[in-house]
Amino acid sequence: MVEQSLSGHGPWAEYQARLNAGQLCIQQGGDGQFFFYPRVIAPGSGSNDWQWVAASGAASIYSLSRIPQRPERGGDYYVAIVELKEGPRMMTQLRLQSDELPKIGDAVEAFIEQQEGADALLLFKHGLQEGAR
Amino acid sequence: MSAESLRGKAAVVGVAQAGIGNYEGWQPLELMGVAVQRALEDAGIGLHEIDGLCATTGSHYFANLSAAEYLGIQPSFTSCDMNGGSSFMSQLLQGVMAIESGLCKTVLIAYGSNARSNGGNHAGLIETPEWEQLYRPRIPVTGYALAAARHMHEYGTTREQLAEVVVAARAWGAMNPEAFVQEKVDLETVLAAKMVSDPLSVMDCCLVTDGAAAMVLVAKDRAKEYGKQAAYVLGASSATTHRQIDQMPDLTTTAAVQSGSRAYQMAGVQASDIDVIQLYDAFSINVILFLEDLGFCAKGEGGAFVSAGRIAPGGERPVNTNGGGISCVHPGMYGLFCMIEAVRQLRGECGDRQIPSAELALAHGNGGTLSSQATTIFGTEACL
Numbered sequence: 001m002v003e004q005s006l007s008g009h010g011p012w013a014e015y016q017a018r019l020n021a022g023q024l025c026i027q028q029g030g031d032g033q034f035f036f037y038p039r040v041i042a043p044g045s046g047s048n049d050w051q052w053v054a055a056s057g058a059a060s061i062y063s064l065s066r067i068p069q070r071p072e073r074g075g076d077y078y079v080a081i082v083e084l085k086e087g088p089r090m091m092t093q094l095r096l097q098s099d100e101l102p103k104i105g106d107a108v109e110a111f112i113e114q115q116e117g118a119d120a121l122l123l124f125k126h127g128l129q130e131g132a133r
Numbered sequence: 134m135s136a137e138s139l140r141g142k143a144a145v146v147g148v149a150q151a152g153i154g155n156y157e158g159w160q161p162l163e164l165m166g167v168a169v170q171r172a173l174e175d176a177g178i179g180l181h182e183i184d185g186l187c188a189t190t191g192s193h194y195f196a197n198l199s200a201a202e203y204l205g206i207q208p209s210f211t212s213c214d215m216n217g218g219s220s221f222m223s224q225l226l227q228g229v230m231a232i233e234s235g236l237c238k239t240v241l242i243a244y245g246s247n248a249r250s251n252g253g254n255h256a257g258l259i260e261t262p263e264w265e266q267l268y269r270p271r272i273p274v275t276g277y278a279l280a281a282a283r284h285m286h287e288y289g290t291t292r293e294q295l296a297e298v299v300v301a302a303r304a305w306g307a308m309n310p311e312a313f314v315q316e317k318v319d320l321e322t323v324l325a326a327k328m329v330s331d332p333l334s335v336m337d338c339c340l341v342t343d344g345a346a347a348m349v350l351v352a353k354d355r356a357k358e359y360g361k362q363a364a365y366v367l368g369a370s371s372a373t374t375h376r377q378i379d380q381m382p383d384l385t386t387t388a389a390v391q392s393g394s395r396a397y398q399m400a401g402v403q404a405s406d407i408d409v410i411q412l413y414d415a416f417s418i419n420v421i422l423f424l425e426d427l428g429f430c431a432k433g434e435g436g437a438f439v440s441a442g443r444i445a446p447g448g449e450r451p452v453n454t455n456g457g458g459i460s461c462v463h464p465g466m467y468g469l470f471c472m473i474e475a476v477r478q479l480r481g482e483c484g485d486r487q488i489p490s491a492e493l494a495l496a497h498g499n500g501g502t503l504s505s506q507a508t509t510i511f512g513t514e515a516c517l
Contacts, residue, residue: 037264063286063384065278066331067271079270079330081279081379091379093268104286121267 011038018052019120024110025052026088036088057110058085059124061094064104082108082124090122098127136399140367141517143229143240146360147176147349148473153462154313156343157250161190162203164345165245169204172347176360178239185210185231185240185350187224191248191465200243210237217500218413219371221348221468222507226369228350238351245345246464262377271330274338274416276378276502278330281418283384285332287433290421292332294436296323298417299336301445302453306460308446308486313342314460337417339458339467346469348476353517364476364494364511368400371498371507378502385433388506389426389497396508397428402493404428407510409478409494410450411471414457420444423497424452427508446486454478454486468498472509479513492516 009017011027015038018025028034029042030049041048059082068076078094080102094102095111102108108124115121149171152164165188173180186208188200197211210231214223221242228240261272270276284290300320306312318336326336349359356363372388372395375381397403404427412423421435429450430438438444444452453459455474458467475494477483492515498507 063279063283065270065275065282065333066328067269067275068328068331077269079268079275079279081384089379091265091268091270091377104282 011040014038016119019112019122022112024055024057024112024122026055026086027051028053034086034088036090055110056085059083059108059110061102061104061106061108062089064102078102080124092122092124094124094126096127097125100127102126136395139229139233140399140401141365142233142353143350144353144356144363144365145348145476145511146351146356146363147172147178148476149175149347150311150470150473151345153311153344154342155249156247159247159250159343161192161245161247162199164247164343165190165200165243165347166203168245168345168347169241169243172349176349178349178359180204180206182239183241184208185228185237187212187228187240187242189213189215189220189244189466191246208237210240216371216373216505216507218415218466218468219498219500219505219507220466221472222369222496222498222509223371225350225366225472225509226371229366229369232350232352240350241347242350242469243347244466244469246466247343248464249341249343265377265379273502274333275330277416277418278333279378280384280422280503281332284418284421287385288436290436292324293320294421294440295332295337295417296320297439298414298420299323299459301439301442302414302457302459304445305454305486306456309456309461312456312461313340314456333416333418339415339463342462342464344462344464344470346473348469348473362480363514364479365514365517366509367402367512367516368396368510369508370395370399371505373505375504376501381503387422387426387503389423389508392506392508393427396510400510402510407493407495408491409475409488410452411475411494411496412452413467413471413497413499414453414459415463415467415499417459419499420452427495427497451488454483454488471498472496475511479511
């Protein structure tokens with residue numbers, strides 16, 4: 001077991017700081033299991049034996065909802081729960097890269113949207129051609 | 134001591150509802166107060182006898198303090214268990230425990246909300262889940278839409294089957310003089326309704342109404358002193374799997390599997406024994422999920438189960454005879470209304486919508502976005 005220190009900041013702020021620096025990292029417990037969102041201990045086991053690991057960014061759509069929105073407000077958008085290749089699931093918004101409409105099971109790819117004056121946002125691209133990733 | 138030792142140890146002897154609809158100019162505690170007065174009258178119990186309080190609103194952080202002060206009582210037991218709409222089922226179990234352990238003798242469970250007349254402020258104090266709000270889901274409907282989409286993907290459930298739930302609820306509502314919406318609706322109308330978060334349309338969503346409810350609970354040995362006909366608490370259990378929908382282990386299976394199985398075990402009954410089924414229908418998909426998870430049909434067969442009018446008036450398996458959250462009342466939290474309809478069915482008070490010879494009733498609550506599940510089983514004296 002690694003002694004947990006309260007110096008610095010918590011895992012949430014660390015995750016966001018890494019995202020702001022352009023890197024998607026998630027936590028991996030000593031048992032090999034990944035988890036998300038960031039926590040001080042691994043959910044379920046309670047272990048504080050974990051480390052930050054760069055995530056592959058590869059994921060698939062676990063579930064999906066199209067939310068209708070007037071065109072002048074930006075049009076319809078897709079909220080999804082995606083399952084990372086590493087295992088954890090997260091809510092996100094999809095950014096469609098082609099005319100193909102997203103469906104459950106489709107592959108998606110993480111990207112980080114940097115926002116001026118605000119924290120970076122993790123989103124996922126859908127409809128990328130194989131090899132273009 | 135085991136959970137089963139609580140079976141039948143307490144009974145509901147008074148219930149009432151008030152302010153269902155749009156009551157502009159009425160505060161949550163005022164509507165609650167009216168329901169409390171009616172429930173006490175229903176039970177034949179004086180307010181001074183209330184020594185246990187479980188009060189909830191959508192707008193008071195210290196709801197028990199506010200309600201106790203408003204009512205002018207000083208209870209020796211209070212519980213504000215807050216798991217969303219299922220909180221009342223959890224509070225019922227805690228009330229049984231408090232009475233059985235001698236902490237108090239008479240528990241009042243009470244709720245009041247002016248969510249509709251207050252401009253649809255139905256979320257009240259509820260915080261938006263932090264990791265999800267970044268992505269602009271329509272909370273809470275998108276959470277349920279994601280569960281519905283996954284259920285459709287895995288089991289072939291259709292929008293027509295979701296619509297069947299709505300058609301049934303509205304048909305029951307049309308038979309309930311207290312229901313806020315009393316017009317039937319056909320399948321085509323439901324299917325043509327405006328989409329809010331695909332695959333759920335505005336008609337797949339529960340109402341936003343005002344409303345208050347109250348319930349009085351006493352020990353079994355006092356049950357016959359009060360009220361018309363006691364409804365004994367035979368089984369109860371709650372369970373939780375997540376707060377945010379993206380943390381739900383399996384979007385097609387809820388914690389009702391656990392809460393239901395423990396409640397059945399405590400009551401010593403199974404799904405096929407249940408005469409009256411009241412399920413928290415915040416959204417149409419809930420009814421399908423809970424019918425499966427509580428053992429009324431197999432996993433994945435909920436859509437087929439609700440079809441062809443099976444759960445509607447005249448069907449072989451009536452569900453949500455008051456019209457539910459979809460047609461009767463949903464002021465932000467529906468759990469107490471759900472249990473009251475179960476009690477009224479056991480009392481035989483439901484008029485045109487009465488289920489004949491109802492002896493065993495199940496009322497199942499849901500809270501958060503399928504996060505909290507709490508099952509209660511009530512029975513008549515014959516079931517003890």
